[in-house]
Amino acid sequence: MKCKFCDRPAFIKLHYPRMYLCPEHFTEYFERKVKRTIERYRMIGPDERILVVVSGGKDSAVTAHVLKKLGYNVECLHINLGIGEYSAKSEEYAKRQCETLGVPLHIVRVRELLGKGIGEVRTRRPTCSYCGLTKRYIFNKFAHDNGFDAVATGHNLDDEASFILANLMNWNTQYLAKQGPVTPSQFNGKLVKKVKPLYELTEREVVAYALANGIEYEMEECPHAAGATTLEYKAILNGMEEKRPGTKINFVKGYLRKKALFETELEETELRECRTCGMPSNGEVCSFCRFWGLEEPIDFRIRG
Template sequence: MKCKFCDKPAFIKLHYPKMYLCEEHFMEYFERKVKRTIERYRLLKPDERVLVVVSGGKDSAVTAHILKKFGYNIECLHINLGIDEYSKKSEGYAVRQCKKLGVPLYIVRVKELLGKGIGGVRTRRPACSYCGLTKRYIFNKFAYDNGFNVVATGHNLDDEASFIFNNLMNWNTQYLAKQGPVTPAGFNGKLVRRIKPLYEVTEREVVAYALANGIQYEMDECPHARGATTLEWKEILNQMEEKRPGTKINFVKGYLKKKGLFEVELCESELRECKICGMPSSGEVCSFCRFWGLEKPMDFRVKE
């Protein structure tokens, strides 16, 4: 098949909207969608310092690539989770991705920082649960300590649709009230604004864009993700998308329109400073300090 806009061979077949595109026109299409997302949801201002959290995977690599291409002032943070060979490979990919882009990369290694890596803690909590808690705390604290205006993550449309679906199925209204392409700053700046530039592009489109731009990334799945319910929700949504193209984007956009139906169970006015680290907490001690048993705050300020 040929590209819809020229005589070149098709690089990809899009299911929604249905069309064939060559490599050049696909990249234009993808970048236009991301730029529209940034503008529609007012994710970024031209002069802001942006911290892109890079895992070594495709989504964060594409996020860093495209924000750099758009001319934003980006620096990157990689959180090595201490998961044996998987984390070693992921860090290697993150280093190479940032070197290719010519942007600064900071690395925080969980095992060096906290004594144990993800999966190495004896707890009843699933590894994915405290992994998410750990990553969110570290990248927010790092951004706050170093004066970044915003944190960018690589969540794509498939991630968002499965997250909303999961929380609807379990009626987690606290999460449903706060989900979206941007999480505003709060608590006197200690909660740094978070954005998702890939909010309206599918995982399949991200893979194709990485391929078109020669972006190498970690393809292995985290060993702790096997059996995760989010993967099951993604599979269900993929089946629905196959039968009715456009299901995911319409589901997510519909959620955003009705987001106000969900009550916020925890207002910022109910937050307080953690007595150990001083960061926002719903109790005397924040979840991060409580889980990891910290007795003093961590300082992520980068020394010149």
């Protein structure tokens, strides 16, 4: 098959909208779509400083790549989780990706910072749960301490659709009230704005973009994520997408239209300042400081 726009052989068949594209025209299509997504949801302005959280995986690498190509002011942060070989390899990928792109990379290593890696803490809390808590705190505090306007993450359409489906299956209405492409800055800027530029692009498209643009990335899943039910939900949604192209995007857009229905479920929790670090907290001490037993706040300001 030939590309829809030129004589070159097609490299990918898109199902929704249905068309065959060569690498160049697919890249153009993908970047235009990210640009439109950013504009549609008013994610970021041209003068804002964006911190992209790069894990070493494809989604965040592609996010950094496209934002840079679109001319945004981008720096990257890699959080080394201290999970053996997996984290060492991930850090190497993140370094290579940012070097190729010519974007500054900051690295925070959980074991150096907190004494233990993810998976080494004795706790009844599931590993993925305190890993998520730790990552979210670090990238937010890092962005806050260094004056970034927004944190961009690599969540794609498949991530969003499976998150919504999983939370519907469990009727986690609290989570459903808060999900979306943009989380505005809150609490006097202490919670930095979060954006998801790949919100309307499928995982398959992200993989194809990485391939077409020679972006190398960590393909292994985190060892702690093995058997995660999200993968099952993704498989179910992909099965439906195959039969009815457009299922995922329509599901997510429908959710955004109906999201207000869940907002009544939000418990009014008054956020206050954590006694230890001063960041927003539900209790007297925030869950990060409590979990890691901190007595002093961590200062993430880049020196020099």
